[in-house]
Amino acid sequence: MSKVGIRMTKPAQEMDKGNRSLPKAPTGIQGLDEITGGGFPRGRPTLICGSAGAGKTLLAMEFLVRGATQYNEPGVFMAFEETAPELTQNVRSLGFDLDDLGKEKKLVIDFVRIERSEIDETGDYDLEGLFIRLTAAIEAIGATRVVLDTIENLFAGLQNQGILRAELRRLFRWLKDRGVTAVITAERGEGALTRHGLEEYVSDCVILLDHRVTDQVSTRRLRIVKYRGTAHGTNEYPFLINEDGFSVLPITSLGLQHQVSGERISSGIARLDTMLGGEGFYRGTTVLVSGTAGTGKTSVAASFVDAACRRGERSLYFSFEESQGQLIRNMRSIGLNLEQWTKKNLLQFHSSRATFYGLEMHLAMIHKIVQDFQPKVVVLDPIGSLIQAGNQRDAHTMIIRLIDFLKQREVTAFLTNLTSAGEALERTDTEISSIVDTWLFMRDIELAGERNRALYVLKSRGMAHSNQLREFLLTPQGIDLLDVYVGPEGVLTGSSRLSQEAREKAAALARQQEAERRDRDRTRKREVLEARIAALRKEFELEEAEAETSSAQDLSREQSVAENREAMSRSRKADMVAEMVKDGVVAKGRRGAR
Amino acid sequence: MKKSAGVKEQKPLSLKEIEERHEATSGTWQLRLYVAGQTPRSVAAFANLKKICEDHLAGRYDIEVVDLVKHPQLAAGDQILAIPTLVRKLPQPLRKIVGDLRDTERALVGLQIRPAAMGE
Secondary structure, three states, X not given: OHXXXXXXXXXXXXHHHHOOOOOEEOOOOEOHHHHOOOOEEOOOEEEEEEOOOOOHHHHHHHHHHHHHHHOXXXXXXXXXXXXXXXXXXXXHOOOOOHHHHHHOOOEEEEEOOOOHHHEEEOOXXXXXXXXXHHHXXXXXXXXXXXXXXXXXXXXXXXXXXXXXXXXXXXHHHHHXXXXXXXEEEEEOEOOEOOOOOHHHOOOOEEEEEEEEEEOOEEXXXXXXXXXXXXXXXXXXXXXXXXXXXXEXXXXXXXXXXXXXXXXXXXXXXXXXXXXXXOOOEEOOOEEEEEEOOOOOHHHHHHHHHHHHHHOOOOEEEEEOOOOHHHHHHHHHOOOOOOHHHHHOOOEEEEEOOHHHOOHHHHHHHHHHHHHXXXXXXXXXXXXXXXXXXXXXXXXXXXXXXXXXXXXXXXXXXXXXXXXXXXXXXXXXXXXXXXXXXXXXXXXXXXXXXXXXXXXXXXXXXXXXXXXXXXXXXXXXOEEEEEEOEEEOOEEEOHHHHHHHHHHHHHHHHHHHHHHHHHHHHHHHHHHHHHHHHHHHHHHHHHHHHHHHHHHHHHHHHHHHHHHHHHHHHHHHOOHHHHHHHHHHHHHHHHHHHO | OHHHHHHHHHOHHHHHHHHHHHHHHOOOEEEEEEEOOOOHHHHHHHHHXXXXXXXXXXXXXXXXXXXXXXXXXXXXXXXXXOEOEEEEEEOOOOEEXXXXXXXXXXHHHHHOOOOHHHXX
């Protein structure tokens, strides 16, 4: 057997060297084409193995249906387990109408029944009958895709294993030679990929489906075990089966190639916009609001949604804790009428308990709703509860995938996260703080017998944001952000802030009154002084006038004395002396006037 | 006829049962042999079948050979996978014998001409 394996390996590898990218047959299944690099290998068989109920038949059927409907590749479904009516019925719930496809000659279902009890074997035989049936079916509709589900049933129906294995090898070779893209399903075996070692024959592409239940939550996973000639994702990818069929969720394939917008959108809280560089968030970024219980995370989210709806943008609100009615009622108490937006179909609420589905189901559900509703804003409140649906690591990867998905669509994501008391405050359960663009942090400030809310912008990429703590007030008119009191007594909020403010006001008033009083005093003093100055001046003027009068009197007295003396000397005839005396009198009079 | 009587003598019980049931329906054994072209295996199978019938059901059998190469659409009806396959349409219930019938004993057991209990 191993010899054959080697013989089959060599040509395949040689071919790969020459042709780097193998031709692929797209499956049309969401996500699967991404991780397989375009689909299953065209013209070669692909093996899908997995335990019972893993979704093998469904994956195979969807491959055919999508091939027939989307890629114009008709297909043959050879069923070894279920009859055509059973299959038709089973996949009808996924929106596939096999009857219609059959009528349009795009699909043939051939049911092969092998009843061991009615078969005896004697002598040599081959499986030419199977080949003939397959040929007939392929030729009837020109099929390029073939599914054999589950060919291993032949092992139960036929005894001669030697013949069977030889014939299977011939079958797979024959399928390759015909150039049909075949999918073969097989049951998972103990310690091996398949129960009957089919992987020996199908060596081009092997896909393993797994269905696990951990902590009562089931998760389906898909892994590409082998894909010759193709660089494929090697991870286990979660997948799910819902009303749209199969979808695989590639974790890493989304990448970081999304478009970036420079547009800014309001947070719905004017003061918060001011804190965020004056304009709010960037469109298409991820905003995280984290904080302890009751700090108003949901209210901030609701304000944001309200603002988006006001701009006429569609918004989605995923709530994992509150129902739509409860949210609408609660938000009315802070002056937000969200009901009007739901009526205008601008806002949709989706409330479900996180534990209701597994993480993958949540993710797929969100994907689907986002694709259908085409929102501009998506709120997830709170993301931490998703951990309950899985474990921390899974929740982490899921949220990263979700954020990437939303970023690619330029949807602004608004996540809330509850920080439990006693934990480091600036952390999130899901460790996603590093991938969010804006992180608003809300906390309690307990002081003077009361608890108040405070908000600050912990980070906001690409903008100059405020570094200050603001007091966060929920009023019937909406959310208000106030400056907190920062003084020698520390940060004060609530009534402490109010009383501090009152005290400051009183002190200021006192200071003002004091200044006014001093002003008045000064004015009075000046008035008094000025009055005194005026009085002194008057006094001086009086004295001056008096002095002038008295000196004039002196002068006239001197004059009269001189005149008298002149008269006397004239009478005594003393001319010379009279001349001398005259001069001396004048000098004397001047000295006295000074 | 003689030969079939001889068979009757050999194992009267089981055959009697089948015969009785068969008598109630039509009386002849309706056998259909599916082959795919004139391969040596198909030819051998037909020859082996013919011999068995002549030996054990002479005059009471009817063989129809279906060549699936010519009529591929007939394969699905009897759920034919292996070639050659002999289908015993009558008497009921339906039996299938896969292979070239070279082991006569096993073929007889398969066709229930000879009971498997005989080996005991």
